[in-house]
Amino acid sequence: MAEFILRTKKKLEMVDITGRVVDVVKQSGVSDGICLVYVPHATAAVAINENADPNVCEDILEALGTLIPEGRWRHDRIDENAAAHIKATILGPSQAVPVRAGRLRLGTWQSVMLVELDGPRERTVIVEVR
Ligand code: ZN
Numbered sequence: 394m395a396e397f398i399l400r401t402k403k404k405l406e407m408v409d410i411t412g413r414v415v416d417v418v419k420q421s422g423v424s425d426g427i428c429l430v431y432v433p434h435a436t437a438a439v440a441i442n443e444n445a446d447p448n449v450c451e452d453i454l455e456a457l458g459t460l461i462p463e464g465r466w467r468h469d470r471i472d473e474n475a476a477a478h479i480k481a482t483i484l485g486p487s488q489a490v491p492v493r494a495g496r497l498r499l500g501t502w503q504s505v506m507l508v509e510l511d512g513p514r515e516r517t518v519i520v521e522v523r
Contacts, residue, residue, distance in 0.1 A: 395420070395520045401512035405458070407440065407450035408507045414490075414520055415497055421522035424495050429521040431487040436477035436511035438484035439518075444504035454508075457483075477511035484508055492522060 395417040401408060410430070418428055430439050443449040457480045466475030488505065491498040499505070507516060 395522075396517055397520075398515055398517050399507065400515050401507070401509040403509065404512050405454045406509040406512060407444070407454065408509065409444045409504050410507050410518060411444075411497075411499070411504045413518070414505050417520040418492055418495065418497055418522050423492055423522045426492045426523045428490045428492050428497060429487055429519075429523075430490070430505055431519045431521070432507060433517055433519065434481070434486070436474055436481050437514075437516050438481045438486060438508040438510065439488045440484055440506050440508050441488050441490070441499070441503050442506065443502045444506060445502055450506070457510075474511045480510045481508075 397413055399408060399410070414428065414430055432439055440453070442453065461476045461479050463469075463476040466479070468475035468478060490505065507518060509516065
């Protein structure tokens with residue numbers, strides 16, 4: 394198991410971590426298996442989608458904001474970040490990617506991204522390859 398820490402820069406942000414995950418897969422020596430990418434956080438998530446056009450990430454964050462508006466939830470009375478918790482729950486804290494011939498079996502347009510929903514903060518990413 395490997396962990397790395399990154400510092401997000403914005404309140405809402407998708408950070409491409411594909412390269413970091415690929416490094417962990419290489420170091421693991423696993424040829425065929427599964428790679429789990431997990432964040433131990435209640436207001437961040439892991440998503441796999443396109444980052445070739447960064448507008449896709451902006452659109453995803455905007456769509457989440459439209460679906461889940463801020464400032465109208467019970468938890469906002471004590472922490473003012475209920476929307477971030479709800480978005481993180483919907484997206485989920487992890488993604489699993491098959492490993493084939495020592496490589497992540499991502500599609501051409503897929504990247505692995507940490508989704509920051511209540512930044513900027515320091516975030517830990519845990520990568521498990523088996
Ligand atoms: Zn909270």
